[in-house]
Amino acid sequence: MASTDTRTDDLAGLEAGLDALDAVQVRRTPVREILVGKVLPPLLAVVLVVVAWQLLVTAQVTEEYKLPPPSAVWDSAVDMWLQGTLLEVVWTSVSRGLLGFMMAVALGTPLGLLVARVKFVRSAIGPILSGLQSLPSVAWVAPAVIWLGLNDRMMYAVILLGAVPSIANGLVSGVDQVPPLVIRAGRTLGATGLRGTWHIVLPAALPGYLAGLKQGWAFSWRSLMAAEIIASSPDLGLGLGQLLENGRNNFDMPGIFLSILLILFVGIAIDLLIFSPLERWVLRSRGLLVRS
Amino acid sequence: MATTTLTKAEDRATVEHAARLSHVSKSFAGPTGQQLVLDDITLDVAPGEFVTLLGASGCGKSTLLNLVAGLDRPTSGSIETPGGRPALMFQEHALFPWLTAGKNIELALRLRGVPKQERRPEAERLLELVRLGGSFGKRVHELSGGMRQRVAMARALAQDSRLLLMDEPFAALDAITRDVLHDELTRIWRETNASVLFVTHNVREAVRLAQRVVLLSSRPGRIAREWSVDIEHPRRIEDTAVAELSVEITEQLRGEIRRHGQH
Incomplete structure (x- = not known):
């Protein structure tokens, strides 16, 4: 008996040694490294663009009403801020965009799941769904206005038509990329049918789904801007798209530049604040984020 | 009768x-x-x-x-x-990468119908059995190949099947x-x-x-x-x-x- 005990102890010790030797070290990146590697380069790029812009203005390559200096755009931003309308305008669009996006998620997710899991549905509407992605959402503005009138419902309709295909397609490709072994492992554990979908397929497809959400947001935002620029009406409230359109009507180039920059800024900010951290967290927790 | x-x-x-x-x-x-x-x-x-x-x-x-x-x-x-x-074990560990080692085992217990409050201690016990006590919160990619197969073994055992x-x-x-x-x-x-x-x-x-x-x-x-x-x-x-x-x-x-x- 004593010999068996020693053997067991031996084995435990041996195993502990192997585990220690083979264990994978996970390193966290220090804040300084993130600042130097990730934050500094894009800031530098922005500064360079502004400098180049200012140089073009100074060199008087064209009339100033066509190319206003950065300072004029800045002034018009400050003006709006002092009037208290800047945040209001941004919020009008952002709240519309986010609400529309959430509706698109609520519709696109079950649709994507249906296309991914039901063969007949996939062959029936899969190609149409992919095709819809390449259709510019501006195309929907005209019919939406005629069907629904100049109101928020029309805006949401345009957002949905732009974003739902992206979100559904993202989920479909996420599901398609789930390794068959993962599905088999789930089935041997008893995860079949709806339980398999909930416990195995959906979490396994999450990276692809998130990529779809990210694209879905980009499409939501673009579609909304298209709708706001084309369909303006006093009842709609002033959003970023209308701000741009007003700038055009008043021949206010700094205002146009400001609108474009704000639209760009919101798109980047939402991606940077919501989607990128979410995506990185999902990938890192699965060990899919390779650091170079 | x-x-x-x-x-x-x-x-x-x-x-x-x-x-x-x-x-x-x-x-x-x-x-x-x-x-x-x-x-x-x-x-x-x-x-x-x-x-x-x-x-x-x-x-x-x-x-x-x-x-x-x-x-x-x-x-x-x-x-x-x-x-x-x-229960079935594969050549590849087939662990679910979105769950920790312990949660992988808990999922197997859950799918078997083990009540919630019993899952955690049972998963700990199974990890202990394959000599990975203390690795409950480890992510799959943080484990070595041998450790992954042991977690997979613990997960297979969690099915409490008479045949492995x-x-x-x-x-x-x-x-x-x-x-x-x-x-x-x-x-x-x-x-x-x-x-x-x-x-x-x-x-x-x-x-x-x-x-x-x-x-x-x-x-x-x-x-x-x-x-x-x-x-x-x-x-x-x-x-x-x-x-x-x-x-x-x-x-x-x-x-x-x-x-x-x-x-």
Whole structure:
């Protein structure tokens, strides 16, 4: 008996040694490294663009009403801020965009799941769904206005038509990329049918789904801007798209530049604040984020 | 009443086999019509028995395990697994990367219907069993290959099945780790009293682990021969008895393979 005990102890010790030797070290990146590697380069790029812009203005390559200096755009931003309308305008669009996006998620997710899991549905509407992605959402503005009138419902309709295909397609490709072994492992554990979908397929497809959400947001935002620029009406409230359109009507180039920059800024900010951290967290927790 | 007593008597403990395969055949649609992969396999695994299925490529080992696991149906013949759905371990760990080691096991418990408050302590116990106590919160990618296979083993054991099916589970590991895991598997098998059906193409591995080695021929897979292994545990891969039997089985296996070279 004593010999068996020693053997067991031996084995435990041996195993502990192997585990220690083979264990994978996970390193966290220090804040300084993130600042130097990730934050500094894009800031530098922005500064360079502004400098180049200012140089073009100074060199008087064209009339100033066509190319206003950065300072004029800045002034018009400050003006709006002092009037208290800047945040209001941004919020009008952002709240519309986010609400529309959430509706698109609520519709696109079950649709994507249906296309991914039901063969007949996939062959029936899969190609149409992919095709819809390449259709510019501006195309929907005209019919939406005629069907629904100049109101928020029309805006949401345009957002949905732009974003739902992206979100559904993202989920479909996420599901398609789930390794068959993962599905088999789930089935041997008893995860079949709806339980398999909930416990195995959906979490396994999450990276692809998130990529779809990210694209879905980009499409939501673009579609909304298209709708706001084309369909303006006093009842709609002033959003970023209308701000741009007003700038055009008043021949206010700094205002146009400001609108474009704000639209760009919101798109980047939402991606940077919501989607990128979410995506990185999902990938890192699965060990899919390779650091170079 | 009599029938009720009969079914009651067929309780897991009193059933005389953990798996019974009778005249199991399987064919798949291939490029040249139906291709017979398994031909008339009849095999019993007794409760608590450790059986290895040995064979070269194309003997349908993995197909056979899929059939026993219920992931696929035989073309003809029948398969009984009275202990319920068998647990299955793969060559790749097949752990779910979005869950921690412990949560992987908890999911298996949940799918088995274990109540919520019992899952955590049971998962800890199973990790303890494979000597990974304290690794509950580890992510799959933070574990080494050997540790992943041990978590996979713990997850398979979480199914509380009387039959554990293993599809070359250690083939992708380095030799030292594999040797250690052989010891672990033997220990766990003896502690849990489960039946094991272990598929491999490694003769020494088969002899080192099993009470019975079943040799399959290839294309189609048929049972060619059986050996019972009466070597005392603990065994080592270098033991003379293990080596001698391995040589004998290897000879036979080579003979089976050679037949395919002669047309």
